[in-house]
Amino acid sequence: MQTELDRWFIHEILVHEEALMRFLHRHWPHRDELHDLRQELYTRIYEAGAKSRPTQPRAFLFASARHLMTDRLRRGKVVSIEPMGDFEPSLVLVDEVSPERWCGGRQALRRLADAFDRLPDRCREVVWLRRVEELSQKDVASRLGISEKTVEKHIAKGMRLLADALYTGEAPARAQSGAADAAARRQAD
Template structure:
């Protein structure tokens, strides 16, 4: 597991989910496909960032979304997509990943989303307003009725808890898997046990 990549993804990509979904809903003609499109965008960004981190995460995220929809347009010949800013000029080249790596990326993304949902209400609101809606810190403080210093603390706390929830959940899964392997090993007869089968209490083979 690449902990640096996961932390980067949570801090610089996942926080833009609301804006990404809004863009997809405006640009794509099939509302029932928005969820799958979003997940596919995340997988592509995650895989690409594993090779080289983009210098501008948010533009890279939206360029990846447009690149994906363009691919589907060419295959399905659906209606055209409205351009967004100068994202069209960005060169987004993302290699196709194996099914195993794609599955792993999807699982990581699901854990990140679950971790975000588990944040305390105030932390989640501060992170959302500052990182997703990109409001100035002063405006976030006014909206929440707290000081700017408290906003900073809530955002720092939220990002720390996000990492703890995410990595803690993975650690628990790893521990459960290890315990399962240990139980299977314990239930498996050892070579010594197998060697004693068919012997009497003095080590002689039965029938001697």
């Protein structure tokens, strides 16, 4: 005995089977899968029709066919990752920290800390708040009572000095106060 859904499916969907098969034949490269594709499509359409009948069944059928082919193509591109067997423990690379690497890391960290300590006071404070405490540029500016543009300049200067110190291996010279700096320039002249 046919239900209303069965009658709808026969009169609105199955009548387009010949056009659907031509469409699938034109667009799907694997001819041996055409019947499975059609069957899966019919299942999807029937289940969707049980929930709500589309107002344009033919358009719904062909749009669903395009979506199904797209889904299948996507699934075909997924590479499954399955173990191929046990690996010999000796073949597994273990990233152990050698004493040389550990010591080199400690030395680089020491150089960075020294370079950071030698930054000008305000520059060091801005870099700390922005990069270590991860405050926004606006928050740093409001906390220190300076403009955001000044924060930008301090960050740029601090990062440049730190990069130079790490690249050359020399910490930046400790900044002098404005008066001491002017006196040092006069002596050099």
